[in-house]
Amino acid sequence: MDSSKHTDSALIVNEGIPQPPAINPKAARILKKRPGRDLSVSALLQGIRAGNIPILAQAITLVESTLEKDREKARELVSACLPYAGNSIRIGITGVPGVGKSTFIETFGKHLTAAGHKLAVLAIDPSSGKSKGSILGDKTRMETLANDPRAFIRPSPSGGSLGGVARKTRESVILCEAAGFDTLFIETVGVGQSETVVHSMTDFFLLLMLTGAGDGLQGIKRGIMEMSDLLVIHKADGNNVAKALQAQSLYQGALQLFPPSPSGWKPLALTASSLEKTGMDNIYQTIQEYMELTKDNGFFNNQRAEQSVHWMRESIDDHLLSCFYNNPLVKNTLPQVEKKVQEGTLDSFRAASELLDLL
Numbered sequence: 318m319d320s321s322k323h324t325d326s327a328l329i330v331n332e333g334i335p336q337p338p339a340i341n342p343k344a345a346r347i348l349k350k351r352p353g354r355d356l357s358v359s360a361l362l363q364g365i366r367a368g369n370i371p372i373l374a375q376a377i378t379l380v381e382s383t384l385e386k387d388r389e390k391a392r393e394l395v396s397a398c399l400p401y402a403g404n405s406i407r408i409g410i411t412g413v414p415g416v417g418k419s420t421f422i423e424t425f426g427k428h429l430t431a432a433g434h435k436l437a438v439l440a441i442d443p444s445s446g447k448s449k450g451s452i453l454g455d456k457t458r459m460e461t462l463a464n465d466p467r468a469f470i471r472p473s474p475s476g477g478s479l480g481g482v483a484r485k486t487r488e489s490v491i492l493c494e495a496a497g498f499d500t501l502f503i504e505t506v507g508v509g510q511s512e513t514v515v516h517s518m519t520d521f522f523l524l525l526m527l528t529g530a531g532d533g534l535q536g537i538k539r540g541i542m543e544m545s546d547l548l549v550i551h552k553a554d555g556n557n558v559a560k561a562l563q564a565q566s567l568y569q570g571a572l573q574l575f576p577p578s579p580s581g582w583k584p585l586a587l588t589a590s591s592l593e594k595t596g597m598d599n600i601y602q603t604i605q606e607y608m609e610l611t612k613d614n615g616f617f618n619n620q621r622a623e624q625s626v627h628w629m630r631e632s633i634d635d636h637l638l639s640c641f642y643n644n645p646l647v648k649n650t651l652p653q654v655e656k657k658v659q660e661g662t663l664d665s666f667r668a669a670s671e672l673l674d675l676l
Contacts, residue, residue, distance in 0.1 A: 358393045365398065365496045370469055373496050377471055380488040385643060395488050398495035403621070405494045406608060409515040411505040411541075412525030417551050417591060418504055421525060423459040424591035428601065429500055430467040437498035438462070438470045439489055441505055469498065487518050487628050516544045517627050520617065521604055525551045526568065528560040543575050546584055547603055553588035553596065561588045580616040582607055646675040 356364070356372070361379075364372030380391040412418050419440075426436050438459070462468050471489065486503060493501055505515050516522050524545040542548075548568050553561030568586040578584065585603060589596030611617040641647055654672060657663035 358390060358397055361394055362397045362495075365492060366401065368497050370496075373469065373492060374471065376492050377473075377485075377489050380492065381473060381485045385639070388639070391488070395491055398491050402491045402494035405499045405501050406521060406604070407490060407501045407503065407519040408604070409503045409505065409519035409522045410525065411515065411523075412551070413527065416525040416527050418525060419459055420591040421549070421551055421589070422502055422504060423462040424594055425597055425600065426459070426462045426468055426502065427465065428594075428597040430462075430465050432601070434467070434500045435498045436462075436465075436468045436500045436502065437493035437496075438468065438502045438504065439486055439493070440470060440472045441486070441503070469493065469496075486515075487631070490518065517624055520611075520620070521546050521607055523547045523549060523600075525549050526564065527551060528553075528557060528564045542571065546578075546580075546582060546607055547600065548572070548584065548586040549596070549600060550586065550588045552590060552592070554590035554593045558588075580607075580611050580620075581614050582610055641673075641676060644676060647672055650675060 356375075361372060361376050365376055376394060379387055380395060382388075382391065410418060410422060422438060422440075426438065429436050440459075459470055463470050471493075473486070473489070490501055490503070503515055503519055522545050524541060524547070526548055528550060550561045550564045550568070565586045565588050572584045572586060575584075587596060587599050587603065589600060608617070611620075650672065654663065654668045658665055658668050
């Protein structure tokens with residue numbers, strides 16, 4: 318008997334379920350319908366000025382792009398938006414991971430939109446050092462605020478940038494202001510003591526603190542404390558109220574030890590609870606008092622002018638870095654030089670000097 322024709326077997330193999338394609342076949346059509354795709358600078362500007370949120374989001378994606386073909390268009394767009402920017406208060410918000418930044422931003426943000434303000438939140442998400450990716454889940458954590466028609470939340474990856482901000486946060490601020498948002502929150506990744514960059518692009522710096530996290534002096538870090546205009550002891554609710562009041566007294570005393578601020582403002586320490594929605598009025602009033610003081614004494618305008626100069630220098634650094642790595646000679650030579658450095662036949666300093674000489 319021919320065994321090859323024998324069909325009886327205890328093993329039955331059924332046809333498997335066909336797997337879906339790795340790429341959505343509708344992707345091309347979806348991308349084609351994306352608002353702002355391939356729009357001119359004037360069309361993007363018109364959409365931003367009209368408060369078109371999808372076009373604003375697409376414009377921010379454009380300025381965040383690292384593609385060389387997008388850089389010139391992004392620069393033109395930011396320049397076109399500049400005459401309509403600057404009419405907002407820029408608030409930097411930071412704190413250690415777990416302090417409740419997202420919860421606070423949602424609660425305080427709803428407080429501001431209820432008062433008639435238009436709020437844009439630029440939430441910076443830390444990028445993985447290995448995969449370079451980010452979760453970008455801030456809108457999920459701020460679900461109520463994300464559905465508020467007077468609010469716009471834009472999560473962006475830090476992309477390895479220092480200072481707890483994304484690489485193009487300044488440009489995103491300009492676009493949001495041109496879209497008519499009068500209040501901006503810049504939420505940092507919460508790295509603790511390197512928020513000097515976000516401080517250089519905001520008008521008011523708010524530091525969220527926790528009670529019961531280490532010893533009482535753990536939160537008194539001179540660098541970050543000196544930059545802060547307001548300390549908020551967060552999660553001051555339930556059994557934590559007494560500890561929060563004690564921490565408030567401690568921090569307020571510590572703030573008095575620092576030299577006077579150039580703004581003429583005396584930093585305060587307040588308590589708040591996003592869970593019970595308490596303390597938001599005091600924070601709002603404090604920010605208004607700060608704005609009134611600094612605008613009256615000229616510090617506000619002087620600081621904005623200094624920030625513009627700082628932005629110019631950052632732009633120069635960014636452009637020089639791009640020119641260096643996109644230089645054909647550098648591109649061709651870099652792998653060979655890196656190999657020599659790895660093998661130890663060329664030291665790092667001499668290697669860097671040789672590559673720079675190619676320019």
